[in-house]
Every structure is written in structure tokens, then in C-alpha cells.
Amino acid sequence: MILIAIVIGCILGAVIGIYAPMVPYTYSGYLAIAIIAALDSVFGGIAATLNKNFDLKIFVTGFFGNAILSILLTYLGQKLDVDIYLAAIVVFVGRMFNNLAIIRRYYLNVWEKRRAKKVEETNEKVQ
Amino acid sequence: MYKKQIAITLGVMCLALTACIIIQLKTVSNSNTTISQSLKENSLRDEVLKWKEKYDSVYEELTNSTANLEKVRKQATQNDTTSMAKQQEITLNNMLLGLTEVTGPGLEITLADNNTGLNKDGSEVLDISSQIVHNDDLLQVINALNNAGAEAISINGQRVIQTSSITCEGNIIKINGQRISSPFKIKAIGSPGLLSGSLNMIGGYLYYMKEDGVNVETKQSESIIVEAYNGVISYKYIKLKK
Numbered sequence: 001m002i003l004i005a006i007v008i009g010c011i012l013g014a015v016i017g018i019y020a021p022m023v024p025y026t027y028s029g030y031l032a033i034a035i036i037a038a039l040d041s042v043f044g045g046i047a048a049t050l051n052k053n054f055d056l057k058i059f060v061t062g063f064f065g066n067a068i069l070s071i072l073l074t075y076l077g078q079k080l081d082v083d084i085y086l087a088a089i090v091v092f093v094g095r096m097f098n099n100l101a102i103i104r105r106y107y108l109n110v111w112e113k114r115r116a117k118k119v120e121e122t123n124e125k126v127q
Numbered sequence: 128m129y130k131k132q133i134a135i136t137l138g139v140m141c142l143a144l145t146a147c148i149i150i151q152l153k154t155v156s157n158s159n160t161t162i163s164q165s166l167k168e169n170s171l172r173d174e175v176l177k178w179k180e181k182y183d184s185v186y187e188e189l190t191n192s193t194a195n196l197e198k199v200r201k202q203a204t205q206n207d208t209t210s211m212a213k214q215q216e217i218t219l220n221n222m223l224l225g226l227t228e229v230t231g232p233g234l235e236i237t238l239a240d241n242n243t244g245l246n247k248d249g250s251e252v253l254d255i256s257s258q259i260v261h262n263d264d265l266l267q268v269i270n271a272l273n274n275a276g277a278e279a280i281s282i283n284g285q286r287v288i289q290t291s292s293i294t295c296e297g298n299i300i301k302i303n304g305q306r307i308s309s310p311f312k313i314k315a316i317g318s319p320g321l322l323s324g325s326l327n328m329i330g331g332y333l334y335y336m337k338e339d340g341v342n343v344e345t346k347q348s349e350s351i352i353v354e355a356y357n358g359v360i361s362y363k364y365i366k367l368k369k
Binding site: 001002004005006008009010012013014016017018020022023024025026028031032034035038039042056060063 | 130131132133134135136137138139140141142143144145146147148149150151153154155157173176177180
């Protein structure tokens with residue numbers, strides 16, 4: 001059910017994106033930062049699901065809140081002539097890697113446990 | 128129920144995310160920024176793109192305003208014979224200045240670089256530069272056209288007016304501050320036979336260009352549309368003598 005919704009959402013989003021008008025070049029930098037923030041939220045959500053402490057409210061507010069906040073900070077940075085967007089990228093991408101590491105470790109654990117079980121079973125059969 | 132809610136919110140979020148990503152991809156691929164080593168160059172390119180955008184929007188405003196002005200002028204002069212005559216005068220003057228699109232019989236010339244590196248008879252060319260269209264060539268052609276009585280000339284959509292300059296900027300040519308490149312399509316309004324004859328006759332400029340191996344094509348036509356000048360004519364120094 002959830003998977004189907006995600007797939008449908010992705011396909012519809014792609015179709016809308018293809019037919020949507022282009023963003024003026026001036027604002028495409030902001031959109032890029034928002035996308036990075038949103039992607040960070042998505043990976044955070046997946047990691048949280050694996051840790052079994054996923055909360056929809058936190059996820060949704062993080063998704064939109066991070067995106068909007070990063071846009072605002074980038075705007076502020078441009079006004080102050082400080083490259084705040086660099087900090088945003090470092091933070092978000094760093095967190096993305098952290099979350100990816102958590103996801104990788106989780107599946108590595110699952111795989112190792114399964115293998116250990118199989119080895120045990122074959123050992124029992126041999127005995 | 129709870130699961131359904133989660134599914135819908137996740138679906139909506141995925142929709143927003145993919146839509147944003149696709150739009151961003153489209154924008155980036157359209158503004159053809161190549162990643163460069165130096166940050167300076169990147170920011171300069173950014174600047175250029177931003178100014179271009181600004182220019183485009185302002186230019187659109189200008190065309191809208193001109194159309195509006197035309198409309199207002201027409202309304203104001205509807206029931207007044209003297210202002211009607213003035214209006215006609217303005218239209219005529221704009222036409223002579225090159226500010227309006229004009230049409231009439233004339234000649235279409237296409238000049239294109241010859242990239243084969245071969246002469247007409249198939250032998251290898253000694254100087255490749257002689258087979259490329261230069262700004263001098265365009266100037267000579269325009270001069271010859273004017274000499275033959277051309278009344279309106281445009282090159283690749285750029286109207287040649289009294290302040291037009293044609294300069295060489297590396298591998299492109301600049302006219303009216305706009306960059307153009309080969310093939311060059313020159314449109315001239317005038318007597319088709321006269322224009323064609325003066326350029327194509329033995330000893331005419333196009334004759335020599337053809338001999339050099341440049342791709343030259345001419346076409347006489349009974350109706351040619353020559354584009355309007357799309358810049359602003361401004362004068363700083365000239366004044367009427369009292």
C-alpha cells in the first residue's frame with residue numbers, strides 16, 4: 001500500500017515536472033538546496049523506519065520545514081554575501097551519508113544473521 | 128486508516144520531490160552550464176545568465192509599451208485630420224528609420240563558410256581563411272547592395288540602420304551589438320534584377336567570393352520581409368543647428 005503510493009507519487013511527480021514551466025535561472029539555486037534538504041529528510045525517514053522510531057509528523061515537518069528553512073537561509077546568505085548554502089550542503093549531505101551508513105549496517109546485519117543461520121542448519125544436517 | 132494516511136502523505140511528498148527534481152534538471156540542462164574549474168568563471172556565467180533574463184523581461188515590457196503607445200496614438204488621432212497627417216508622418220519616418228518590419232521585392236543572399244577545405248576544382252585550398260565569410264565580406268556586400276539602390280537590408284534578422292556596425296569578434300561577427308555566425312542570410316529590398324546583377328556580374332563582389340570557394344546562393348524574390356531594428360536609437364551629441 002505504502003510502496004504503491006510512493007511509486008504513483010513518483011510517476012505523477014515526474015509527469016508534472018516534465019510539463020511544468022521552467023524555473024528562472026535566478027531561483028534554480030534555491031530549488032537545488034530545497035531538493036537536497038528534502039532528500040536528506042527522505043533518507044532520515046528510511047533510517048528511522050529501520051530503527052522503528054519513525055514518526056509521520058516529524059517526517060512531514062522535517063521534509064517541508066528543512067526545505068523552506070534552507071531556502072530562507074540561502075537567501076539570507078546571499079543578502080549578507082556569505083555562502084550559507086555551502087554550510088547547508090555540508091550539513092545535509094553529511095547527514096545523508098550518516099543515514100545511508102545506518103541503512104547499510106542494518107541490512108548488513110540482517111544478511112549476516114541469515115548466513116549464520118544457514119551455516120548452523122547445514123552443520124546440524126551434517127551432524 | 129492510519130496506514131492509508133501515511134501512504135497518502137508519502138505519495139504527495141514523493142510527488143513534490145520528483146516534480147522539483149525534474150524541473151531543476153530541466154532548468155540546469157537548458158541553461159547549459161558546464162562545470163568549470165574556477166569559481167570566478169562560474170559566478171560570472173551566473174551573472175550573465177541573470178542579466179540576460181532581466182534583459183528579456185525588460186525587452187518584453189518595451190514591446191508591450193510600444194504596442195500600447197501605438198494604440199493610444201491611433202485613438203487620439205481618430206477624429207482629427209491634422210494629427211492624422213502627423214500620425215502618417217510618424218509611421219513613414221519609423222519605416223525609413225528601420226523601426227518597422229517592411230516588405231517588398233528584393234534579393235536574398237546566403238553566404239556560408241566552406242568547411243571542406245577544397246577548391247572548386249577539387250584541389251586542396253592553400254588558405255582556408257579565404258573560404259570563410261569575414262566581416263569585411265559582409266561590409267562589401269552591403270556597400271554593393273546600397274550602391275545598387277537597396278532600401279532596406281538585414282543580416283540574420285539584424286536590420287542594418289545608419290548606426291549599425293559590423294565587427295569581427297573572433298570566430299563570430301557582431302552586428303548591432305548582437306552576435307551572428309555563418310550561414311549569413313542577407314535580405315535586401317530593391318530592384319531584384321539590379322541587386323542581383325551588380326553583385327553577381329563578373330567583377331562583382333559575390334563573383335569573387337564564389338571564385339574563392341565560399342558557398343554563395345542568391346535568390347530573387349517578389350516579396351521579402353526585412354525585420355525591424357530591435358534596439359533603441361539614442362543620440363547624445365547631435366543637435367539641430369539654429
